[in-house]
Amino acid sequence: MSSRAIRPDADVLGRADRPVTILVDGTPVTGIAGQSIAGVLLAAGRTAWRYGPTGGARGVFCGIGVCFDCLLTVNGIPDVRACRRRARDGDVIATQSRAAAPSTVDDNEAGGEPEPPAPATTPSSVDGAR
Ligand code: FES
Numbered sequence: 001m002s003s004r005a006i007r008p009d010a011d012v013l014g015r016a017d018r019p020v021t022i023l024v025d026g027t028p029v030t031g032i033a034g035q036s037i038a039g040v041l042l043a044a045g046r047t048a049w050r051y052g053p054t055g056g057a058r059g060v061f062c063g064i065g066v067c068f069d070c071l072l073t074v075n076g077i078p079d080v081r082a083c084r085r086r087a088r089d090g091d092v093i094a095t096q097s098r099a100a101a102p103s104t105v106d107d108n109e110a111g112g113e114p115e116p117p118a119p120a121t122t123p124s125s126v127d128g129a130r
Helices: 037-043 123-127
Strands: 019-024 027-032 048-051 057-059 071-074 077-081 092-095
Touching (some): 027 037, 037 057
Antiparallel strands (some): 019 027, 071 077, 071 092
């Protein structure tokens, strides 16, 4: 089974689609009314749209709103699950990535590498003239 959309003219059921266009990081992507944002992206051939903290590609994992792998910013609202949100014509989507987010945790508290020692100072530079 393919995640690609079947073109209406190739669909043996003869369905009539109502197209929607969303803007993903400034690029228009066309889908079908009723699809989730993840569905629109998958049908367009995109299987990943963000990166985890270790650099791994993320897209749809569970597809039912449990794993939070598919997060996007939709119309300025961050952390929207692409698998749970229907695409609406004109939606402005921005991909987001934990890998690109600045760290808000002190590396020492998180068990990371310790900071290098501060350069040595001479007594005169610390307490002024003696
Ligand atoms: S794919 Fe798991 S929450 Fe969307």
